[in-house]
Structure formats: structure tokens, C-alpha cells
Amino acid sequence: MTLGRPAGQKGTKRLPTTQRSPNCGDPLVSLMPRVDVRVVLFMVSVGRALVALQADSTRWALPRGSPTQAESLDAAATRILTDTVGFAERYLEQLYSISHRSEGDWTVTVTYIALALAGAGGPPPNMAAWFDAVDLPDMNSVDRKIVDYALVRLRAKIGYTTIAFHLLPPSFSLSELQMVFEVVLGHEVDKRNFRRRIHAAGVLEATGDTRREGRHRPARLYRFRASHDAGACLVPGWTFGTELEATTL
Amino acid sequence: MTLGRPAGQKGTKRLPTTQRSPNCGDPLVSLMPRVDVRVVLFMVSVGRALVALQADSTRWALPRGSPTQAESLDAAATRILTDTVGFAERYLEQLYSISHRSEGDWTVTVTYIALALAGAGGPPPNMAAWFDAVDLPDMNSVDRKIVDYALVRLRAKIGYTTIAFHLLPPSFSLSELQMVFEVVLGHEVDKRNFRRRIHAAGVLEATGDTRREGRHRPARLYRFRASHDAGACLVPGWTFGTELEATTL
DNA sequence: GCAAAAGTGTTGTGTATACACCCATGG
DNA sequence: CCATGGGTGTATACACAACACTTTTGC
Numbered sequence: 001m002t003l004g005r006p007a008g009q010k011g012t013k014r015l016p017t018t019q020r021s022p023n024c025g026d027p028l029v030s031l032m033p034r035v036d037v038r039v040v041l042f043m044v045s046v047g048r049a050l051v052a053l054q055a056d057s058t059r060w061a062l063p064r065g066s067p068t069q070a071e072s073l074d075a076a077a078t079r080i081l082t083d084t085v086g087f088a089e090r091y092l093e094q095l096y097s098i099s100h101r102s103e104g105d106w107t108v109t110v111t112y113i114a115l116a117l118a119g120a121g122g123p124p125p126n127m128a129a130w131f132d133a134v135d136l137p138d139m140n141s142v143d144r145k146i147v148d149y150a151l152v153r154l155r156a157k158i159g160y161t162t163i164a165f166h167l168l169p170p171s172f173s174l175s176e177l178q179m180v181f182e183v184v185l186g187h188e189v190d191k192r193n194f195r196r197r198i199h200a201a202g203v204l205e206a207t208g209d210t211r212r213e214g215r216h217r218p219a220r221l222y223r224f225r226a227s228h229d230a231g232a233c234l235v236p237g238w239t240f241g242t243e244l245e246a247t248t249l
Numbered sequence: 250m251t252l253g254r255p256a257g258q259k260g261t262k263r264l265p266t267t268q269r270s271p272n273c274g275d276p277l278v279s280l281m282p283r284v285d286v287r288v289v290l291f292m293v294s295v296g297r298a299l300v301a302l303q304a305d306s307t308r309w310a311l312p313r314g315s316p317t318q319a320e321s322l323d324a325a326a327t328r329i330l331t332d333t334v335g336f337a338e339r340y341l342e343q344l345y346s347i348s349h350r351s352e353g354d355w356t357v358t359v360t361y362i363a364l365a366l367a368g369a370g371g372p373p374p375n376m377a378a379w380f381d382a383v384d385l386p387d388m389n390s391v392d393r394k395i396v397d398y399a400l401v402r403l404r405a406k407i408g409y410t411t412i413a414f415h416l417l418p419p420s421f422s423l424s425e426l427q428m429v430f431e432v433v434l435g436h437e438v439d440k441r442n443f444r445r446r447i448h449a450a451g452v453l454e455a456t457g458d459t460r461r462e463g464r465h466r467p468a469r470l471y472r473f474r475a476s477h478d479a480g481a482c483l484v485p486g487w488t489f490g491t492e493l494e495a496t497t498l
Numbered sequence: 499g500c501a502a503a504a505g506t507g508t509t510g511t512g513t514a515t516a517c518a519c520c521c522a523t524g525g
Numbered sequence: 526c527c528a529t530g531g532g533t534g535t536a537t538a539c540a541c542a543a544c545a546c547t548t549t550t551g552c
Contacts, residue, residue, distance in 0.1 A: 033318070035282055035357050069282070069355040073348045097346040097359045099322045106318040108284050108357065110346045175504075192506070193542065200540090215551030216503040424531070441533070442515065449513090464524030465529040 033099065033108045037076045038062040038143065040111065040150035041089060044167045044183050045118035048132050051147055052085045052116075053139065055127035060136075062143045063128070067110075077112040085128040089114035091166035095150055102142050109142070113150045115166040134186070158184050162203055165224035171207050173219035174198065203228045282348065282357045286325045287311040287392065289344070289360065289399035290336060293416045293432050294367035297381050300396055301334045301365075302388065304376035309385075311392045312377070316359075326361040334377040338363035340415035344399055351391055358391070362399045364415040383435070407433050411452055414473035420456050422468035423447065452477045 040062060041052040053060040063084035067076035074092055081087050095111040131137055133151050136144060158164050158181060167180050178194050198204060204222045212218035289311060290301040302309040312333035316325035323341055330336050344360040380386055382400050385393060407413050407430060416429050427443050447453060453471045461467035 031315070031317070032281060033284055033316070035284060066280075067282070067348055067357070068280070069348075069350065071348075073346060073357070076348075094345060096343060097322060099316055099318075099320075099325075101318070108316070108322070108359070110357070173504085190542075190544085191504090192544085195505080196507095197541085212550070214502070216501080217505080217549035219504060422531085439516075440531090441517085444532080445534095446514085461523070463529065464527095466522035466531045468531060 033106045035067060035108050035110070036064050037067050037073060037080055037110050037112065038064040038146060039077045039081055039089075039092075039114050040095070040147050041081055041085060041087060041114040041116055042133065042150070042154060042167070043116045043118050043130065044180050045130075047179065047183055049134070049151070049183050050130040051133045051136070052081075052087065052128055053131055053137070054084050055129075056140070060129075060131070060139045062111075062139075062146060064109075073110055074112075077114065081114060084126055086126065087116045089116050091115040091163055093163075095146070095153060098142075100142055102140065109146075111146050111150070113154060115163060117167065117169060155185055162201075162224065162226075162229050165203075168224075171221045171223050173211060173221055175219060177222075282355045284316060284357050284359070285313050286316050286322060286329055286359050286361065287313040287395060288326045288330055288338075288341075288363050289396050290330055290334060290338060290363040290365055291382065291399070291403060291416070292365045292367050292379065293429050294379070296428065296432055298383070298400070298432050299379040300382045300385070301330075301336065301377055302380055302386070303333050304378075305389070309378075309380070309388045311360075311388075311395060313358075322359050323361075326363065330363060333375055335375065336365045338365050340364040340412055342412075344395070344402060347391075349391055351389065358395075360395050360399070362403060364412060366416065366418060404434055411450075411473065411475075411478050414452075417473075420470045420472055422460060422470055424468060426471075 043050045043052070052063060054063055055061075063080050065076065065080035065083060067073055071079065073094070077092055078089065081089055091114065093113045095113050097108065097110045099106070099108050101107070133147065136147060139147075154163070164177060164180050164184070167184075168176060174195055177198065178189060178191065181194065182188055203225050205225045207221045207223050210218040210220050292299045292301070301312060303312055304310075312329050314325065314329035314332060316322055320328065322343070326341055327338065330338050340363065342362050344362050346357065346359045348355070348357050350356070382396065385396060388396075403412070413426065413429050413433070416433075417425060423444055426447065427438060427440065430443065431437050452474050454474045456470045456472050459467040459469050
């Protein structure tokens with residue numbers, strides 16, 4: 001807890017660009033970065049992977065906000081989603097942290113991936129909108145890189161975790177689940193191999209009922225049994241307080 | 250993709266939390282967290298996995314320090330290792346970020362895993378020392394959880410990445426490599442299967458020479474060929490500047 | 499009866515595991 | 526010659542990819 005090596009080093013390291021934070025006239029303020037949390041909220045709807053963005057001054061930007069002392073970073077991410085895009089995510093996972101200079105400030109940004117259910121939030125309020133994750137609008141370069149990396153991680157993790165279920169309602173058909181995989185991965189998958197893998201994973205439970213929609217055979221419906229999910233063991237056990245990392249619906 | 254929604258929201262969304270930095274003498278100082286970087290530096294020596302800790306006031310603690318505006322978080326982690334334990338790591342990877350209240354301050358901590366070469370740093374300076382990673386001394390609870398989680402991640406990643414090579418000198422025998430795996434994983438592995446896997450990975454190159462030590466057959470030596478390493482594709486492409494995530498020796 | 503999506507099995511290929519012996523050297 | 530660690534191969538089980546047809550329903 002010896003807080004770092006005393007001021008000597010900071011002094012030698014500091015650039016001549018005596019940077020100021022917005023509300024303080026002290027030149028030493030640059031030794032203290034702003035901290036913000038930014039969340040990449042994904043949703044799958046009508047065959048596309050969507051990302052929630054909010055209107056910035058002239059461009060689009062990730063939902064962001066400052067954490068408070070009273071909450072964990074995870075809780076801050078959840079709160080930010082509610083405040084900015086009016087959505088309650090069903091899964092939240094920390095992505096990465098970076099230090100950067102943007103918009104005149106020195107900022108340390110903690111990024112998150114969140115997953116939401118299509119159609120579950122009403123129309124996005126607060127100047128927010130959904131965009132195709134692979135066809136992003138004009139946005140600042142930091143946020144764009146965050147979204148790109150979030151998509152890489154989402155694509156990787158859908159293969160060996162159960163996050164896909166958080167993009168679907170509590171009850172769903174195997175074809176719907178397969179569609180989520182195909183949309184996220186960006187390519188088709190074989191129906192038989194897919195169903196075998198899913199069943200072998202042992203995390204699905206038939207609800208018993210079926211759903212007819214259209215002039216064809218009705219689909220059996222399933223629900224996700226989180227209690228049989230072995231994938232949750234990969235997350236840090238130290239969420240330091242209240243919330244779980246994988247909100248298991 | 251409809252772009253350019255105007256600015257109104259930013260004004261309405263911003264909280265009244267006029268944030269101040271600690272040097273302003275303002276009671277609202279708590280709205281601005283301290284930011285620190287803490288590094289779990291691992292090394293494998295004489296059959297044990299070791300972690301570098303520095304002496305705190307009364308207990309042991311992770312090497313830590315504050316990032317500066319002029320450097321990336323990765324660079325801060327590297328600098329902190331040099332300053333606190335006098336070691337240059339050979340691999341660095343961000344672990345996780347947390348917000349916590351400890352020692353009276355609100356702190357956002359960005360944690361890193363680092364790997365070093367046994368015997369490469371001389372005696373640890375600055376009240377630092379090496380401890381068995383599975384038999385930690387008295388230390389604060391936050392740092393202990395960080396070390397525990399770092400070990401979980403290290404154990405997981407040694408199986409599907411090439412990080413193990415960063416715990417060995419440039420030239421090594423297969424038995425030494427296997428020993429590193431066994432020490433990190435905490436259990437023995439089959440020699441033949443191990444060697445087959447390593448060779449199949451295609452990232453090793455025989456140096457051509459051998460090493461005799463003891464009254465038995467000399468071991469062939471190998472070097473790690475980072476250029477044939479497919480594992481580096483999993484890291485974020487946005488390190489925002491100078492340093493690579495996997496310092497490939 | 500036909501259009502449209504649901505649902506189902508087999509086969510090959512590669513990858514991981516379990517397991518035991520000979521080799522080269524120093525003393 | 527023997528003690529010590531270096532080095533090798535085979536048989537088996539499991540996971541994954543490729544591949545086509547039957548079933549159930551609405552119209």
C-alpha cells in the first residue's frame with residue numbers, strides 16, 4: 001500500500017503537456033484520469049446482430065457513464081444501459097480496459113459486453129438506436145475498436161460457452177437457437193451437427209410444448225437449464241459483492 | 250445507420266456529478282476514483298510457481314503503481330515491474346479490472362498477469378520477494394483474490410496458448426518445458442502425449458545442440474518459434490499504440 | 499398433394515488418452 | 526554394469542465434419 005514510488009517518478013514521467021481535467025484548475029489534475037465504463041450491448045433480431053449506440057454530438061457512440069463509489073463496475077455497466085438505452089441486459093461480461101486520450105481528456109475506460117433480448121425494451125429512448133454490428137455508422141475510433149473487439153470475443157465465446165441463450169427468450173426452438181449462432185458467427189452451420197452438439201452439452205430441457213407458425217410442422221420448445229451449465233466456471237470468482245457475472249435469467 | 254442524431258441528450262444525460270481530482274481540496278473528491286495498476290508476476294523456479302510480492306506496511310502486496318497519461322496501461326504495468334521488483338517481464342496480459350474501497354480510498358484497479366524468467370533479475374530489490382503461488386503469505390484480500398484468479402487464468406491459458414515458453418530461457422529441453430507445465434498445472438502429465446502435442450503444435454525448432462547434465466543421455470535443445478504461433482490471434486488488436494500484448498521475446 | 503420447416507443417423511477423419519520399453523551417458 | 530533421465534509407438538475412445546431423407550403441418 002506504499003502508494004507507488006513517491007512523487008519523484010511521476011514528475012519525471014509527466015509530459016510537458018500539462019493536461020487539465022475539465023473542472024479543476026490544478027495542473028496536477030492530469031495525474032488523475034477520468035474513469036468511464038462503456039458497454040457494447042448486442043441483440044439479435046430479424047437475422048442480424050445489432051449493437052446499441054447513442055447519439056453523440058455529431059456521431060454515434062457507445063453507451064457510457066462514470067462509475068460511482070457505491071457500485072461495482074459491473075453494476076455501473078448495468079446502470080448505464082438502463083440510463084442510456086433503456087435496456088436491461090441479460091448477460092454482462094467485462095471485456096478490456098484501456099487508457100486513452102480522446103476529446104481532450106485522459107480517460108481510463110473499462111469496457112463491457114452485454115447481451116439483450118430482441119424486442120424486450122420497447123423503442124430505444126434517449127437518442128439511442130440499434131445498428132448492424134458489422135456495418136457500423138460513423139463513430140469515434142476508440143468506440144469502433146471496442147465494438148470490433150467485442151464482436152470478436154462474442155464470436156469466440158459463443159462456441160464454448162452458453163452465452164447464446166441470453167440472446168433468446170426463456171423458451172425457444174432449436175431452429176431459433178441455430179439462427180442466433182449463424183447470425184453471430186456470420187456463416188451457416190449444419191443442422192444435424194448443431195443439434196447433436198447442443199443436446200450433448202446437456203444444458204437444454206424440453207418445455208413439453210410446441211409452437212406452430214406457418215404451414216409446417218410445429219417446433220418443440222426448450223429452455224436453458226443454467227444449473228447444468230459447466231461454462232460458468234471460467235469467470236472470476238471475485239465479483240466483489242453483489243452481482244453475478246453471468247446473469248442467468 | 251441513420252446517422253447524426255443531435256446533441257440534446259448529452260446535456261440532459263450528464264449527471265450533476267461535477268468530478269474533482271484529489272488535489273483540488275474539494276469534498277466531492279470521492280467522485281473521482283484513484284486508478285492503479287497491479288501486476289501478478291509469475292516465475293517458475295526449482296519446481297515451484299512463484300509470485301513476486303513487495304513488502305507493504307505490515308503485509309505483502311502485489312507490485313502496484315499509478316499509470317500516467319503518457320503511457321498505455323500495458324506500459325504502466327511494465328514500468329511498475331521494473332520499479333518495484335526490478336524484473337523485466339517477458340509476457341504481459343491484462344487480467345481484469347475492479348472498483349473497490351480499500352485502505353480508505355476508492356480505487357479502480359486494472360490487473361495484469363506477467364511472466365518472467367527464473368534467475369533473470371538478480372535478487373529482488375526494494376523489499377520484494379518471491380512466494381509460492383499456492384502458499385501465499387499474509388496479504389490484503391483484494392490482492393489475494395487477484396493472485397488466485399491470475400493462477401486460474403494462467404492454468405487455463407497454458408493449455409491452449411504458448412505462454413509457457415515465456416517461463417523458459419531461449420533454449421530449453423523438452424523435459425524442462427514439461428516441468429513448467431506440471432508446476433503450473435499442479436499435476437503430472439504423460440511424457441509421450443506431452444511431446445506429441447508439443448511437436449504437433451509446430452512452434453518448436455531444434456537448436457541442433459544438446460545439453461549434458463548428469464550421468465545420463467544429453468537432452469536436445471529447442472527454441473520457440475513465435476512466427477509459427479497461431480495463438481496470438483486471440484488478443485485484442487487494439488493495444489492503442491506502442492506495445493504488443495504478447496511480448497514474444 | 500405440395501410447400502415449408504422440423505427432425506433424425508451413419509461414416510470417416512482427426513485428436514486425446516492410456517500405457518512400457520530402449521537409448522545414451524557418467525560414474 | 527548400473528543408475529539416471531532422454532526419447533519413442535500403438536491401440537482405443539471420443540469429438541467433429543460431411544452428408545440426404547422422412548415427418549408434420551397449413552393451405
